[in-house]
Amino acid sequence: MDSASPFTPVLEKCSSVQTFNGSTPDENAIAIVGAKEHNLKNISLNIPRDRFVVFTGLSGSGKSSLAFDIIYAEGQRRYIDSLSAYARQFLEVMARPNVDYVAGIPPTVAIEQRLSQGGKKSTVATVTEIYHYLRLLYSKIGKQHCVQCGRQIHSLTRSQILDRIGRYLAEVA
Numbered sequence: 001m002d003s004a005s006p007f008t009p010v011l012e013k014c015s016s017v018q019t020f021n022g023s024t025p026d027e028n029a030i031a032i033v034g035a036k037e038h039n040l041k042n043i044s045l046n047i048p049r050d051r052f053v054v055f056t057g058l059s060g061s062g063k064s065s066l067a068f069d070i071i072y073a074e075g076q077r078r079y080i081d082s083l084s085a086y087a088r089q090f091l092e093v094m095a096r097p098n099v100d101y102v103a104g105i106p107p108t109v110a111i112e113q114r115l116s117q118g119g120k121k122s123t124v125a126t127v128t129e130i131y132h133y134l135r136l137l138y139s140k141i142g143k144q145h146c147v148q149c150g151r152q153i154h155s156l157t158r159s160q161i162l163d164r165i166g167r168y169l170a171e172v173a
């Protein structure tokens with residue numbers, strides 16, 4: 001990762017980070033300090049939040065280790081940790097990944113190229129089943145427009161529908 005990469009190393013900030021006072025080094029970033037899972041060589045980086053971020057590199061360089069074994073694993077672990085003891089007994093609590101410090105991480109969802117976790121048409125929304133609720137929300141509170149003329153679509157009353165049919169029949173007759 002060169003200096004032109006969007007990841008700002010956070011090693012300089014480590015001394016303050018390691019006071020564990022609950023403050024994150026950057027409000028809009030996931031901070032990872034000292035990632036050592038598999039062959040990761042004590043990697044530290046900031047990943048911007050609410051952005052589309054891509055890891056590239058040679059095969060075996062540790063992209064999956066960073067994405068799945070550090071970021072996903074820690075996000076899941078903390079999320080499950082926040083649930084009640086009752087809920088946790090039904091869930092598999094993941095092992096703590098080999099990393100010194102992670103801050104600013106939300107609950108995480110992973111979509112891998114495996115059939116067991118949804119096919120290649122899966123999205124974050126379908127895997128989390130948020131999709132159904134989003135569809136419902138959009139259909140209930142969204143304003144629909146005609147795809148041809150752009151006019152807003154309203155529901156008609158029974159008498160308005162009958163009126164239109166009557167006018168249509170009069171026209172074609």
Ligand SMILES: Nc1ncnc2c1ncn2[C@@H]1O[C@H](COP(=O)(O)OP(=O)(O)OP(=O)(O)O)[C@@H](O)[C@H]1O
Pocket residue numbers: 038039057058059060061062063064065066
């Ligand atoms: N479960 C595991 N246990 C031990 N070592 C592993 C494990 N998974 C991956 N590794 C090793 O960690 C290193 C990084 O692998 P990783 O899968 O993270 O690379 P990658 O950048 O995602 O590669 P690819 O582009 O092939 O997907 C490799 O040397 C790999 O052999």
Ligand SMILES: [Mg+2]
Pocket residue numbers: 063064065
């Ligand atoms: Mg990989």
Ligand SMILES: [Zn+2]
Pocket residue numbers: 146147148149150151
């Ligand atoms: Zn129209």
